[in-house]
Amino acid sequence: MIEVEGLTQVFGDKTVVDDFSFTVQPGGVTGMLGPNGAGKSTTMRMIVGLDRPVRGSVRVNGRDFRLSTTPLRDLGALLDPTALHPGRAGRVHLQALAATNGISRSRVDEVLDLTGMAEAASRRVGTYSLGMRQRLGIAAALLGDPQTLVLDEPVNGLDPDGVHWVRELMKHLAAEGRTVLVSSHLMSEMALTADHLVVMGRGRLITQGPVAEVIAQATQSDVLVHSPESDRLAAALSGIGATSRTAPDGALLVTNVTAAQVGELAASLSIPLHELTPQQGSLEDAFLALTKDDQEYVAGGMPSDATRNGAQR
Template sequence: MIELAHLTKRYGDRTVVDDLSFSVRPGVVTGFLGPNGAGKTTTMRMILGLATPTRGTVTTNGRRYDRLPAPMREVGALLDARAVHGSRTAADHLLCLAYSNGISRRRVGEVLEQVGLAKVAKRRIGAFSLGMSQRLGIAAALLGDPAVLMFDEPVNGLDPEGVLWIRNLMRALAAGGRTVLVSSHLMSEMALTADHLIIIGRGRLIVDKPTETFMRSQGTQSVLVRTPDAVRFARQLTEAGAHVGAGSDGALEVTGMDSLAIGNLARDAGVALAELTPQRNSLEEAFMELTRDSVEYSAAPDRTERDLIA
């Protein structure tokens, strides 16, 4: 488990992480989200002892990272896939890490095979693409077979097959009882991968909830209804207390009444339904709405966007 208690980091008069407290538990994939400049990478660096907190504590399995006798056996991390010695081969890079943490040479071959780099084990890292570097970074994180894993933007540079692979890998690691913390700006990917969400803005905690709970709590939920008798059914829905708007292609967009109640009303009224689909904001939409006031860098809309807004 990773535990943060009142974690604060200041650089001069700038507070990057502000009194942050949360726990990352085993058995689930925890998505760590926030706008640019929110303090995500700084927080992950403090977890790994790469930055010193101004105040507060952060522990992994009850101890500070710098107190772990063989850290790669307990925590595996990918923060920067390009932070490697470019003239080394992939195998030699991992061997150096393995020897420093008492990990067997055999394990190097295993993780290279696991991430799909076995055939390029003797190639120099400086010639790797970003996607290959990401896979090597993931191999390094897995090297000590740790119980805690942290990934910062792990799908950058990966092709669709690679994205699917890392998604399945993270879910398999969590299903095996490991603690998995992953930071990403790809909301669509987090919606498919994360079981739990921690969202921060300007260094402060905004959300610490299971993904499903968070999504249910965001925005007005609606139901898309299609029926050949739309005009009559819209009137009946309104009389029953629902709000009915116009959806696409003649559909009705109904709020204030769930799909079960709508289905029962249609049955009692003898209305045939062609579609009855609950609608929900995407994670991206919910995230944008929630963090609107926490965005540090925001581009001004161009003329076309201003015209649309007007």
């Protein structure tokens, strides 16, 4: 378990993390989401003891991780896959970590096989692609077979097969009862991977909870209805407090009512239905809605034709 209470970090005159509290329970994957500059990486660095907070506390499995005498066995972390000596072979990098943590060399071979890095293990890290460095970083995080994992953007640079592998790995580790905290900017991937979410913006907690609850609180649920008598159905729906709008293909998008209520109303009026589908907003929709006031870096929109023409001259 990871317990964060009132965490605050200040760099110069900027408060990067502001009275931030949340809990990561074992047995599930918790996704940490936030715009660029929200404070996710800084929070993770404080969890693993690389940065000392100005205020607040972090407990990993009930104690301060900085006091651990077996750090790789207590917590595995991937924070920066590029923070590797370029002239050192991947296997040597892991062997050095193992030696300083009382971990056998056979475990090095196990994590190299697990991450698909066995064949490249004798090559220098400087020759690795970003995806290969990610895999080596995950191997290092798993080296001590830890109960708790903290992974910052672990699928960055991976191909689709690698992304799928990381997703299944995190689910498997969580199913074993481990604590898994992961950050990502890929909303579609988090929707497939995470059980719970912690959403932050400008260093503060915006919301946290199960994925479905976070999406439900931030997005509008519609019921998609196809009917040859859509006008009559829309009028009847307005009588029970529902709101209908017409999609480009003529379907009705109905809010403030459930699919069951639409079906029952249509049946009572003998209105035929060709489709009746509940529609839930996406995690991306929820994320954009929740963080719309906390975007620190906002693009200026698409360039106009005049701007493009000016750049070509």
